[in-house]
Amino acid sequence: MKIYLKVWRQQHKDSKGMLVEYSLNEVDPEMSFLEMLDMLNLKLAKKGERPIEFDHDCREGICGQCGVMINGIAHGPLKNTTTCQLHMRSFKNGDTIYIEPFKAKAFPIIRDLKVDRSAFDAIIAAGGYVSVNTGQAPEANSIMVTHDEAESAFDSAACIGCGACVATCKNASAALFTSAKISHLAKLPQGQKESEQRTLKMVDRMEDLDFGHCTNTEACEVECPQEISVLNIARMNYEYNKAKL
Amino acid sequence: MAKTIKANIPAGELNQKWENYKAQAKLVSPNNRKKLEVIVVGTGLAGASAAASLAEMGYNVKSFCFQDSPRRAHSVAAQGGVNAMKNYQNDGDSIHRMFIDTLKGGDFRSREANTYRLAECSASLIDQAVAQGVPFGREYSGYLKNRSFGGVQVSRTFYARGQTGQQLLLGAYQALMRQTEIGKIKLYSRHEMLDLVLIDGKAKGIITRHLDTGKIERHGAHLVVLATGGFGKIYYLSTLAMGCNASAIWRAHKKGAYMANPSWTQIHPTSLPQSGPYQSKLTLMSESLRNDGRIWVPKTKNDQRSPNQIPENERDYYLERKYPSFGNLAPRDIASRSAKEQIDAGKGVGPLQNAVYLDFAHAIAEYGKNVIEQRYGNLFKMYQKITGINAYQEPMKISPSAHFSMGGLWVDYDLMTSIPGLFAIGESNFSDHGANRLGANSLLQACVDGYYIAPYTIQNYLADEINTPKTNVNHPAFEKAELNARLQLEQFVNCKGDKTAEEFHKELGKILYDKCGLSRSEVGLKQAIETIQELRGEFKKNLLVPGDVDDINSELEKAGRVYDYMELAELMCQDALSREESCGAHFREEYQTKDGEALRNDDNYAYTSAWEWTGNPSKPILNKEELIFEFVKPTQRSYK
Numbered sequence: 001m002k003i004y005l006k007v008w009r010q011q012h013k014d015s016k017g018m019l020v021e022y023s024l025n026e027v028d029p030e031m032s033f034l035e036m037l038d039m040l041n042l043k044l045a046k047k048g049e050r051p052i053e054f055d056h057d058c059r060e061g062i063c064g065q066c067g068v069m070i071n072g073i074a075h076g077p078l079k080n081t082t083t084c085q086l087h088m089r090s091f092k093n094g095d096t097i098y099i100e101p102f103k104a105k106a107f108p109i110i111r112d113l114k115v116d117r118s119a120f121d122a123i124i125a126a127g128g129y130v131s132v133n134t135g136q137a138p139e140a141n142s143i144m145v146t147h148d149e150a151e152s153a154f155d156s157a158a159c160i161g162c163g164a165c166v167a168t169c170k171n172a173s174a175a176l177f178t179s180a181k182i183s184h185l186a187k188l189p190q191g192q193k194e195s196e197q198r199t200l201k202m203v204d205r206m207e208d209l210d211f212g213h214c215t216n217t218e219a220c221e222v223e224c225p226q227e228i229s230v231l232n233i234a235r236m237n238y239e240y241n242k243a244k245l
Numbered sequence: 246m247a248k249t250i251k252a253n254i255p256a257g258e259l260n261q262k263w264e265n266y267k268a269q270a271k272l273v274s275p276n277n278r279k280k281l282e283v284i285v286v287g288t289g290l291a292g293a294s295a296a297a298s299l300a301e302m303g304y305n306v307k308s309f310c311f312q313d314s315p316r317r318a319h320s321v322a323a324q325g326g327v328n329a330m331k332n333y334q335n336d337g338d339s340i341h342r343m344f345i346d347t348l349k350g351g352d353f354r355s356r357e358a359n360t361y362r363l364a365e366c367s368a369s370l371i372d373q374a375v376a377q378g379v380p381f382g383r384e385y386s387g388y389l390k391n392r393s394f395g396g397v398q399v400s401r402t403f404y405a406r407g408q409t410g411q412q413l414l415l416g417a418y419q420a421l422m423r424q425t426e427i428g429k430i431k432l433y434s435r436h437e438m439l440d441l442v443l444i445d446g447k448a449k450g451i452i453t454r455h456l457d458t459g460k461i462e463r464h465g466a467h468l469v470v471l472a473t474g475g476f477g478k479i480y481y482l483s484t485l486a487m488g489c490n491a492s493a494i495w496r497a498h499k500k501g502a503y504m505a506n507p508s509w510t511q512i513h514p515t516s517l518p519q520s521g522p523y524q525s526k527l528t529l530m531s532e533s534l535r536n537d538g539r540i541w542v543p544k545t546k547n548d549q550r551s552p553n554q555i556p557e558n559e560r561d562y563y564l565e566r567k568y569p570s571f572g573n574l575a576p577r578d579i580a581s582r583s584a585k586e587q588i589d590a591g592k593g594v595g596p597l598q599n600a601v602y603l604d605f606a607h608a609i610a611e612y613g614k615n616v617i618e619q620r621y622g623n624l625f626k627m628y629q630k631i632t633g634i635n636a637y638q639e640p641m642k643i644s645p646s647a648h649f650s651m652g653g654l655w656v657d658y659d660l661m662t663s664i665p666g667l668f669a670i671g672e673s674n675f676s677d678h679g680a681n682r683l684g685a686n687s688l689l690q691a692c693v694d695g696y697y698i699a700p701y702t703i704q705n706y707l708a709d710e711i712n713t714p715k716t717n718v719n720h721p722a723f724e725k726a727e728l729n730a731r732l733q734l735e736q737f738v739n740c741k742g743d744k745t746a747e748e749f750h751k752e753l754g755k756i757l758y759d760k761c762g763l764s765r766s767e768v769g770l771k772q773a774i775e776t777i778q779e780l781r782g783e784f785k786k787n788l789l790v791p792g793d794v795d796d797i798n799s800e801l802e803k804a805g806r807v808y809d810y811m812e813l814a815e816l817m818c819q820d821a822l823s824r825e826e827s828c829g830a831h832f833r834e835e836y837q838t839k840d841g842e843a844l845r846n847d848d849n850y851a852y853t854s855a856w857e858w859t860g861n862p863s864k865p866i867l868n869k870e871e872l873i874f875e876f877v878k879p880t881q882r883s884y885k
Contacts, residue, residue, distance in 0.1 A: 028521055028523060030520045030521055031521070031523050032525075034525070035523050035524065035525050038523070038525055038747070039523060042745060042747070042748075044791075045745050045789060045791050045800060046743070046745075046789070048791060049791065050791055050792050051791060051792075051799065051800060053797055053799055055313060056487060057312055057317055057319070057486040057487055057488050058317075058319060058321065058322045058486040058487075059486070059487055059525060059526045059528075060322055060526075060528045060529070060627070061627060061630070062321050062322050062408070062411055063312070063317040063319070063321050063322065063486060064316070064317060064321075065312060065313060065314075065317045078630070081630060085627070085630045085631065087630075087631070087633075089633060110457055110797065111797045114797070116313070116457075117313060117314065118313070118314065118434065120314065121314050121315070121316070121422060121425075121432075121434075124316075124418070124419060124422045125422040125423070125425050125426040126426065128419055128422065129377070129378075129419035129420060129422065129423045130376065130377050130378045130419075131423065132373075132376045132377055132420075133298075133301040134294070134297065134298040134301055134373060134420075134696045134697075134700065135298075135369075135373075135696075135697075136376070137369070137372035137373045137375065137376035137377075138372060138376065139372055140331070140371045140372045140374075140375040140376075140389055141331075141333070141388055141389055143375055143376070144386075144387030144388070145380070145383050145387055146383060146385060146386070146387045147382075147383045147384060147385045147387075148385075149383075150380045150381065150382065150383040151380075153378070153380040154380040154405060154406060154412075157378075157380050157405075157412060157415065158408065158411075160321075160411075161314065161316055184378065184380070185378050188378050188380065190375065190376055190377075190378050191378045
């Protein structure tokens with residue numbers, strides 16, 4: 001396949017970026033999107049040019065480190081997929097593809113397509129855990145969790161922290177990410193004890209960082225690779241109001 | 246001169262050793278703990294759990310990872326489950342049985358005392374993870390559920406859908422972030438370790454490169470813990486994350502830490518086959534799929550029919566045929582090697598004829614699609630995303646690929662390397678798995694090392710360091726290490742050849758797959774060593790790294806890792822060559838039974854090889870730790 005690319009190149013956080021055009025002639029439809037970028041980078045390196053910096057690691061859809069805007073869509077056109085699991089068979093011969101970094105004030109650009117998502121770690125650090133020290137735990141079966149509770153908690157816990165929800169949100173809100181963790185832990189008996197403090201601290205931290213507010217457009221759910229539901233956001237609001245009362 | 250080395254195993258009965266150790270280990274009082282600093286490199290299950298646990302105790306921890314967030318460590322990708330002895334299923338499990346399964350699975354090439362301790366501590370891990378909120382699979386009643394896994398006949402594997410590693414890691418990561426917030430952990434993400442710094446023979450710090458700026462930094466502590474995972478990525482195509490590497494342990498090896506059993510890399514039987522030359526990695530499908538999937542190939546060579554058109558009597562369910570009592574759940578080395586036999590015999594399927602079928606039609610007929618979907622739904626989805634094929638309708642195609650490193654830094658019972666003050670935990674050490682890791686034991690070992698062993702053994706070491714002042718990073722040892730690291734990076738950039746690190750890596754990987762992969766021979770290994778030496782020579786002259794040292798530069802990061810792989814690869818081959826027997830992941834063609842099974846030689850090879858760096862990668866010294874089987878008599882491993 002022949003593919004035309006317009007890729008965001010930006011030297012540093014504070015420099016001005018621009019879209020640069022490239023083309024590739026030998027794209028195999030079985031390649032992953034990142035393997036296509038590898039191919040381009042090899043070409044650039046051989047020409048003595050600086051390869052495109054992009055984030056990636058596991059390349060099996062679970063680490064959450066990859067993620068770019070592809071034709072304006074976080075992680076590209078395929079539903080519920082990370083960029084590494086998008087394959088070139090999703091594009092046609094002769095297509096032009098725009099590749100840009102995730103854009104949000106809270107995710108400063110490091111270089112090219114690489115962004116700094118450490119704000120997500122800061123939200124977790126505010127309270128996204130059960131406060132249990134190593135060695136304190138009781139016998140596991142003494143904490144009963146029904147099948148449905150566990151499954152429901154898992155649905156929220158499955159978030160990979162890729163940041164697509166923020167990137168796709170017109171307000172760059174982190175509500176889906178934050179609420180997924182709040183819900184995961186609030187749905188389980190072991191997480192309920194400190195649910196109030198957790199929710200207040202995590203929501204406050206989220207607001208202190210440069211994320212926007214949630215206005216319920218639900219775009220986050222549409223582009224989430226893990227199909228994290230916006231019902232988590234409703235849950236977060238419920239937990240927050242309950243804690244404030 | 247080769248020497249025999251001792252593992253400092255505590256005396257006493259097998260089931261008393263760890264209890265006795267803990268009872269006698271030295272303690273550090275809480276007011277002294279805050280004066281002591283610990284560096285932990287790596288934030289996977291071993292690193293994050295150790296960092297969090299040590300910080301909870303009151304030590305000051307510096308935690309490093311090369312990813313943008315500690316949550317991305319590759320433990321996140323482990324799918325199938327984690328073993329633990331709870332005997333919840335009342336099917337005859339016990340610590341002793343789990344110990345035997347692990348020892349036997351490792352083909353009697355692991356240390357009895359460590360393996361027993363792994364089984365002993367396993368139950369506590371499940372308690373810990375549940376308390377953290379890990380949403381393990383549950384029965385409707387609320388009790389924890391289990392499934393069975395390759396190599397065992399009981400159900401002792403706990404799982405969180407097909408994302409067990411992710412959920413366990415998030416638990417450990419959250420514990421780590423909790424301590425970061427409190428200030429007991431200082432987090433350095435996007436940092437890569439370039440060298441280990443020794444002062445008076447003890448590990449006292451590391452040199453790192455900040456990957457966002459290229460800045461080279463010095464970090465000191467009272468000791469260093471390496472939790473940097475496995476090096477299966479040396480094969481280029483592997484199930485590991487792109488960034489997984491051997492550099493931290495290799496550079497520690499060059500500073501005096503012994504490297505144990507480097508040739509034992511587990512080749513996983515259930516990964517997706519390679520589809521083309523551009524491929525950068527192979528994706529693993531959880532081994533748990535073998536619980537319900539049946540593995541087969543067509544009976545005739547080059548059968549071009551689609552799998553659903555091949556009638557039952559023209560299929561060879563070769564694992565069930567060859568290993569009736571374990572069938573599709575035969576251990577990984579056996580399942581992988583059997584797949585290779587079929588592929589080599591021309592019965593491989595798929596466009597490149599490099600795969601075998603993993604078929605769920607029988608399970609769907611027996612339990613219904615819903616049940617299968619609930620058990621493995623995410624894996625079926627993943628399979629469809631990658632291959633475009635719906636595995637509910639036709640069998641999956643799977644193929645063996647490089648996966649878990651049983652080898653790694655040699656450690657004693659305390660998980661301390663041959664360098665005082667340098668600990669290695671999780672997959673970065675060689676520890677508990679012997680020649681072949683039993684499925685669902687990797688998450689367990691990483692967690693147990695980090696949560697339950699390192700906190701005791703590290704404290705035992707630190708008790709003698711309470712009067713040692715903070716490490717001075719202006720010490721000449723730091724200056725020298727930093728200078729050497731810088732010179733090496735400059736050399737890469739200034740080489741200005743025309744082959745990228747990745748191209749070298751692909752070549753190296755192919756040599757290893759062909760000659761030091763699923764099967765090895767004396768002739769092949771000798772050829773590999775020669776080719777690797779030539780490739781290493783070319784690397785020095787012809788490397789192409791665009792960009793600068795003092796800047797963001799992914800190509801430079803790769804160059805350093807591949808440089809280390811070039812040296813390690815030769816050691817892997819040397820190790821494989823020196824072991825004139827077949828065991829576990831190591832199948833030497835010259836040593837097999839009449840039926841083509843691995844032929845172990847306990848009389849001469851019941852030892853852990855612990856290689857010593859001499860300054861010349863082609864002339865390592867082989868030291869041996871004799872494996873003494875005090876409580877179990879090694880038997881021929883049979884899964885028939």
